[in-house]
Amino acid sequence: MVGKLTAKGRATRARIVEGAAAVLRERGVASATLDDIMARTRTSKSQLFHYFPAGKDELLLAVARFEADQVIEDQQPHLGRLDSWEAWERWRDVVVERYEQQGDECPLGSLFFQIGRSTPGARAIVVELMRRWQESLAAGIRALQAAGRLPADLDVDARAAALLAAIQGGVSILLSTGRSAHLRVALDQGIADLRREGDAVDRRGG
Amino acid sequence: MVGKLTAKGRATRARIVEGAAAVLRERGVASATLDDIMARTRTSKSQLFHYFPAGKDELLLAVARFEADQVIEDQQPHLGRLDSWEAWERWRDVVVERYEQQGDECPLGSLFFQIGRSTPGARAIVVELMRRWQESLAAGIRALQAAGRLPADLDVDARAAALLAAIQGGVSILLSTGRSAHLRVALDQGIADLRREGDAVDRRGG
DNA sequence: CCTACGATGGACCGCACAGTCCATTCCCAG
DNA sequence: CTGGGAATGGACTGTGCGGTCCATCGTAGG
Numbered sequence: 001m002v003g004k005l006t007a008k009g010r011a012t013r014a015r016i017v018e019g020a021a022a023v024l025r026e027r028g029v030a031s032a033t034l035d036d037i038m039a040r041t042r043t044s045k046s047q048l049f050h051y052f053p054a055g056k057d058e059l060l061l062a063v064a065r066f067e068a069d070q071v072i073e074d075q076q077p078h079l080g081r082l083d084s085w086e087a088w089e090r091w092r093d094v095v096v097e098r099y100e101q102q103g104d105e106c107p108l109g110s111l112f113f114q115i116g117r118s119t120p121g122a123r124a125i126v127v128e129l130m131r132r133w134q135e136s137l138a139a140g141i142r143a144l145q146a147a148g149r150l151p152a153d154l155d156v157d158a159r160a161a162a163l164l165a166a167i168q169g170g171v172s173i174l175l176s177t178g179r180s181a182h183l184r185v186a187l188d189q190g191i192a193d194l195r196r197e198g199d200a201v202d203r204r205g206g
Numbered sequence: 207m208v209g210k211l212t213a214k215g216r217a218t219r220a221r222i223v224e225g226a227a228a229v230l231r232e233r234g235v236a237s238a239t240l241d242d243i244m245a246r247t248r249t250s251k252s253q254l255f256h257y258f259p260a261g262k263d264e265l266l267l268a269v270a271r272f273e274a275d276q277v278i279e280d281q282q283p284h285l286g287r288l289d290s291w292e293a294w295e296r297w298r299d300v301v302v303e304r305y306e307q308q309g310d311e312c313p314l315g316s317l318f319f320q321i322g323r324s325t326p327g328a329r330a331i332v333v334e335l336m337r338r339w340q341e342s343l344a345a346g347i348r349a350l351q352a353a354g355r356l357p358a359d360l361d362v363d364a365r366a367a368a369l370l371a372a373i374q375g376g377v378s379i380l381l382s383t384g385r386s387a388h389l390r391v392a393l394d395q396g397i398a399d400l401r402r403e404g405d406a407v408d409r410r411g412g
Numbered sequence: 413c414c415t416a417c418g419a420t421g422g423a424c425c426g427c428a429c430a431g432t433c434c435a436t437t438c439c440c441a442g
Numbered sequence: 443c444t445g446g447g448a449a450t451g452g453a454c455t456g457t458g459c460g461g462t463c464c465a466t467c468g469t470a471g472g
Contacts, residue, residue, distance in 0.1 A: 006439075006448065028322050030236070033429060044451050045431080055431065106319075112382065113316045116234050126382040158391050162372070165392035169375025176318065176332040185364050186371035193399065212418065212470075239459060250421050251461080261461065 013051045016041050021063045021107065029060070029110040061121050064111045068129040071108065072136075074098050079133075082140025083147065085195065091140075092187050099171050100180045109175070134164045141194070149198045159194065166190045219257045222247050227269045227313060235266070235316040267327050270317045274335040277314065278342075280304050285339075288346025289353065291401065298393050305377050306386045315381070340370045347400070355404045365400065372396045 005013065019041035023032050034048055034056060052058040072079065075098070078091035108126070115122040138160040144150040170183025211219065225247035229238050240254060240262060258264040278285065281304070284297035314332070321328040344366040350356040376389025 004448070008439085009449070012449080028319075030320055030322065034431090035429075044449095046433090046452080047450060049431070050449070056429095109315070110319050113234075113312075113319045114236055116236065123382070123384070130379060130383060158395070161388050161391045162395045165372055165375035165379060165388045166368070167375065168378040168388075169371030169373065169392070172374040172378050173336060173371060176329070177336060178329070182367050182371045182374075185367045186375070189364070189368045189399075193395075210418070214469085215419065218419075240461090241459075250419095252422075252463085253420060255461070256419070262459095 009051070012043065012047060016043060016048065016051060016059070017062050017066050020059060021066055024060075024063060024110070025105050025107050029107075029114045057115060057119065060111055060115050061119065061125075064108060064115065064122060064125050067107045067111065068125050071129060072132055075136075079136045079140075082137070083143035085144075085149070085198075088140065088191055088194075092191060095167065095187065096180060096184055099174055099183060104175050104178055106171075106175050130164065134160045137163050144194075144198070150194065151197060154197060163187075163190045215257070218249065218253065222249060222254065222257060222265070223268050223272050226265060227272055230266075230269060230316065231311050231313050235313075235320040263321060263325065266317055266321055267325070267331075270314060270321065270328060270331050273313045273317065274331050277335060278338055281342075285342045285346075288343070289349035291350075291355070291404075294346065294397055294400075298397060301373065301393065302386060302390055305380055305389060310381050310384055312377075312381050336370065340366045343369050350400075350404070356400065357403055360403055369393075369396045 016037070020032075020037045023036050023040050026032075027036060034045065037059075038044060038048065048059065049055065052062065075091065075094055078087060078094050082088055082091060108129075112122055112126060134157075138156050141150060141154065141156045141159055145152055145154065145156070166186035166189070167183070170180070170186040173182040174180050222243070226238075226243045229242050229246050232238075233242060240251065243265075244250060244254065254265065255261065258268065281297065281300055284293060284300050288294055288297060314335075318328060318332060340363075344362050347356060347360065347362045347365055351358055351360065351362070372392035372395070373389070376386070376392040379388040380386050
């Protein structure tokens with residue numbers, strides 16, 4: 001479809017995706033129209049269909065990819081460097097702050113519900129996001145193991161999975177109720193559990 | 207609006223809500239139309255607007271209420287009687303099974319995104335559901351305290367909140383990926399944490 | 413057995429919005 | 443500088459679908 005894109009074309013395409021993402025956040029996926037996106041991005045119908053020949057769904061998919069990347073990016077550099085308890089705490093703060101600021105908007109969730117399980121690409125994006133996210137958490141736990149702050153026989157994947165679930169649940173409740181208390185509690189408790197394992201190491205190791 | 211409903215009328219209204227719920231689950235909220243609901247429930251346009259004068263939004267709201275009640279109901283009688291570790295385990299199994307069976311459908315989540323934050327009633331339904339859910343968990347924890355299986359100084363609300371977040375996160379990931387592993391891990395770990403607190407009591411209490 | 417009102421049927425309307433088409437302009441390669 | 447494809451503008455179309463309206467039927471209550 002888009003094999004030939006000049007520099008200008010690439011810029012326009014990017015402008016459309018980013019503008020569409022903004023519109024979807026503001027208006028909500030359900031009520032955002034192509035006209036809204038055109039107005040926001042100063043483009044015409046033909047441009048939209050030029051860069052996304054398959055129409056709205058293809059555009060939404062591109063926005064979903066954009067938002068998924070954003071999720072990971074917004075947690076950097078902390079998420080990629082969880083090699084001390086201080087780093088974990090900083091990361092926690094970033095996550096809480098990011099989602100408190102985002103408030104009750106969930107662009108990715110909305111997009112997922114809109115595009116639906118029908119499209120194969122949609123699920124792949126979320127699955128990949130979850131995989132990357134959990135893998136980063138697992139890497140952080142392993143880093144602590146390597147530093148001797150956590151026991152070597154810890155079930156890393158289970159811990160990472162539970163942490164990811166804690167975050168998702170907290171965010172989910174934040175979206176529903178507007179209160180971030182659950183996100184904080186869930187994250188705090190998850191990290192506290194980890195530290196407790198570390199304390200065991202400290203006691204054993206002297 | 208609906209002050210006067212004969213027995214027949216009430217039956218029809220209920221049939222519409224239940225049928226609409228089924229259609230929304232199958233087709234997805236985004237692509238389900240009033241015509242679909244009419245076909246499924248063997249009703250006419252005028253009936254839909256007779257029982258839901260404000261139109262589709264009002265109907266969706268009614269379905270949301272229905273689904274929210276369903277969520278709690280599906281966990282009974284276990285959720286209302288979490289007074290032993292065995293009861294907690296049984297409840298866990300019911301939750302996992304229920305959501306595994308539901309698969310990647312999330313009627314309530316979809317409805318929430320569709321109706322949106324604009325409507326005040328929508329959020330209230332979810333907030334109330336979360337409140338009831340967490341309160342039941344808290345009651346279960348208090349029952350264990352009363353039975354001497356958990357320490358009296360446990361932060362009941364924080365535990366209940368974290369458990370609720372664990373469930374929500376697990377379900378959320380199940381919806382996204384189709385895998386229930388996170389839900390299982392999160393629930394198991396949450397309950398295991400609780401039991402660990404109980405073990406402390408046992409050691410102290412003899 | 414009426415009669416008033418609720419329950420039902422279904423034709424009809426209007427519009428919002430995705431998607432099409434062609435004309436025009438821009439810009440790089442040769 | 444020139445030809446051609448990419449980029450853009452914008453009018454136009456088709457229709458799906460929510461919502462309105464009125465006519466008819468069923469029935470509970472007197």
